[in-house]
Amino acid sequence: MAVELTPTVEWLPQCYPHENDGRDDHDGDGSDSRDDHDGDGRDGDGYHEHVSVYLVRADDGDILIDSGSVYHREAVQASVDAATDETGLDALVLSHSDYPHAGNVSPLGAASDDVELVASSGSPAQQGLPAARTVSIGDEERIRGRRFSFVDPPLADRSHTTWIYDHVDGVLFTADGFGAYHPPERCEATSADFEDEIPAEAVFEYHRDNLVWLRYVDPAKIRRALDDIFGTYDVTAIAPVHGHPIVGTDIDSYLEGFYDAAERIADEYEVDV
Amino acid sequence: MPRQIADGLYWIYEAGPDRVERFELDRRDPDWYDPDHEVYIPQCAYLVEGEDETLLFDTLSPACTDHVLDALADLVGDRGLDYLVVSHPDVPHAGNAPAILDAYPDAELVAPGYGNDHELYRLGEATHVTEGDTIDLGDRVVEFHEATFLDAPVSVWMTDRRTDTLFTVDWMGFPHLGGDALRFVDETDRAFDVEQFVEFHSRVLFWYQYVDVETVQREVDALLEKFDPSIIAPSHGLVIREDATDYVELMKDVPGIVDRRGRVGTLG
Numbered sequence: 307m308a309v310e311l312t313p314t315v316e317w318l319p320q321c322y323p324h325e326n327d328g329r330d331d332h333d334g335d336g337s338d339s340r341d342d343h344d345g346d347g348r349d350g351d352g353y354h355e356h357v358s359v360y361l362v363r364a365d366d367g368d369i370l371i372d373s374g375s376v377y378h379r380e381a382v383q384a385s386v387d388a389a390t391d392e393t394g395l396d397a398l399v400l401s402h403s404d405y406p407h408a409g410n411v412s413p414l415g416a417a418s419d420d421v422e423l424v425a426s427s428g429s430p431a432q433q434g435l436p437a438a439r440t441v442s443i444g445d446e447e448r449i450r451g452r453r454f455s456f457v458d459p460p461l462a463d464r465s466h467t468t469w470i471y472d473h474v475d476g477v478l479f480t481a482d483g484f485g486a487y488h489p490p491e492r493c494e495a496t497s498a499d500f501e502d503e504i505p506a507e508a509v510f511e512y513h514r515d516n517l518v519w520l521r522y523v524d525p526a527k528i529r530r531a532l533d534d535i536f537g538t539y540d541v542t543a544i545a546p547v548h549g550h551p552i553v554g555t556d557i558d559s560y561l562e563g564f565y566d567a568a569e570r571i572a573d574e575y576e577v578d579v
Numbered sequence: 580m581p582r583q584i585a586d587g588l589y590w591i592y593e594a595g596p597d598r599v600e601r602f603e604l605d606r607r608d609p610d611w612y613d614p615d616h617e618v619y620i621p622q623c624a625y626l627v628e629g630e631d632e633t634l635l636f637d638t639l640s641p642a643c644t645d646h647v648l649d650a651l652a653d654l655v656g657d658r659g660l661d662y663l664v665v666s667h668p669d670v671p672h673a674g675n676a677p678a679i680l681d682a683y684p685d686a687e688l689v690a691p692g693y694g695n696d697h698e699l700y701r702l703g704e705a706t707h708v709t710e711g712d713t714i715d716l717g718d719r720v721v722e723f724h725e726a727t728f729l730d731a732p733v734s735v736w737m738t739d740r741r742t743d744t745l746f747t748v749d750w751m752g753f754p755h756l757g758g759d760a761l762r763f764v765d766e767t768d769r770a771f772d773v774e775q776f777v778e779f780h781s782r783v784l785f786w787y788q789y790v791d792v793e794t795v796q797r798e799v800d801a802l803l804e805k806f807d808p809s810i811i812a813p814s815h816g817l818v819i820r821e822d823a824t825d826y827v828e829l830m831k832d833v834p835g836i837v838d839r840r841g842r843v844g845t846l847g
Contacts, residue, residue: 322696322698322699324695324696355696357699375699376699376701377698377699403670404669404670404731405668405670405699405700405701406696406699406700409699427846428596428598428601428845428846429595429596429640429671431596431640431641431642432593432595432596432622432640432641432642432670432671432674433640433670433671434640434641434670434674436642442845443845444845458785458845460789462730462785463730463731463732464669464730464731465730465782465783465784465785465845465846466845466846515694515695515732516731516732518729518731518732519728519729519730519784519786520786522786522790522791522794522795522798523786523789523790523791524789524790524791527788527789527790528789531788531789572791572794575794577794577797577798577801578801579797579800579801579804
């Protein structure tokens with residue numbers, strides 16, 4: 307299923323179900339709170355993590371941002387086929403070569419004569435992408451006629467990651483940044499579908515678990531870097547791979563929640579000397 | 580060809596691309612740079628050979644599949660490979676795992692027990708190891724540790740108890756001059772410069788630019804206390820076999836330099 311995010315950007319959500327791992331077993335009964343009282347996206351039946359891709363309808367063709375995981379290969383292919391009326395893609399742009407993002411490059415036909423593959427890497431052969439057109443962080447490029455900027459990401463889990471800013475609709479594709487866990491019934495929810503906002507606990511736990519290095523940061527430095535990005539680009543929607551898309555006025559409240567999460571992650575970590 | 584580090588411990592090396600142009604080294608001309616040389620940030624894998632069993636730590640990148648398979652064949656011969664350890668599922672570290680497992684179908688795949696999405700990396704069926712887990716290779720034991728400085732959560736470090744070698748994966752990497760490939764740090768023509776650590780960590784462990792300097796320094800002290808290594812075997816640098824703890828101490832200077840100066844640049 308495709309969820310329209312902006313006039314020419316669609317979200318193709320996929321979810322990875324985590325079994326309940328008991329880490330938030332607040333009542334000590336061996337299961338997490340069945341009714342998700344703590345709002346962390348984890349209930350007694352387990353919790354989900356998005357592993358999504360996004361489709362950009364450019365003037366000169368359909369562009370996919372990231373390719374999903376091998377775990378979702380058939381679902382991603384079916385989703386792309388449905389969204390493109392079986393005609394397939396015209397370009398695939400990767401945020402980085404990490405397996406949950408680059409797991410379906412060949413099955414989607416990328417790096418062929420028909421489907422251009424674009425990736426940010428100083429060593430594409432070492433990243434398993436020898437046929438990619440490489441772009442550098444800081445570059446601005448046109449892909450299928452559409453203007454994109456490649457942004458140095460303050461939040462990432464690999465060195466060669468880039469965030470990707472779409473100048474037409476103002477969507478910032480943030481790869482591993484700005485994710486959140488969610489309960490099984492919220493797989494297709496954007497931030498606009500929440501009565502209040504994406505639960506702060508779900509934002510905290512996602513970043514604590516996945517961007518482990520946040521335990522070492524000075525949160526003020528991260529805030530300054532993000533302020534620079536959001537001051538430079540007119541962002542109408544944030545499109546993370548591992549979370550709900552964050553749209554419109556929800557962006558400011560999400561960012562405040564993220565800053566709180568970053569402070570908490572750093573505060574709660576103690577060096578074991 | 581691989582190089583022997585110590586008895587039963589071997590170093591398999593992949594140079595990767597020359598970084599001079601992308602890192603603008605001719606223009607920036609850092610003290611450690613020599614314009615007569617190329618510059619590499621290598622991928623390194625390590626074979627640990629025990630009396631009974633053999634273990635490979637990381638796989639190099641898919642750009643050199645034949646190279647790593649040839650090196651392995653030279654090293655293990657008819658003994659075969661018993662364990663393939665993937666430090667973390669990043670392509671330059673794990674990209675040859677399928678080819679190696681095809682060549683050595685009896686080898687046991689060992690992966691970090693940390694993180695929560697192993698199936699997304701095809702590591703769901705691997706043997707998962709965490710802090711304190713060991714593998715006995717016969718007359719030597721390797722031990723696994725929670726990775727301290729890392730990029731992705733599915734990561735693990737390793738020590739070889741016989742040689743007190745610490746395998747630091749992405750931490751303590753550094754660029755080296757082309758003529759120094761497979762040399763130990765004490766064998767290079769130029770003295771090691773902390774700026775080599777800075778060049779690597781500000782580009783690759785990009786989050787160094789955001790850290791609280793004192794927290795990282797305390798963490799380095801804790802690592803020294805915990806490991807007291809004799810040999811450092813990084814995945815992206817040359818092997819350090821003399822005064823290893825001095826180089827770990829040097830890592831305490833890196834976050835402060837990055838903090839004052841900002842990031843040198845990106846990797847990609």
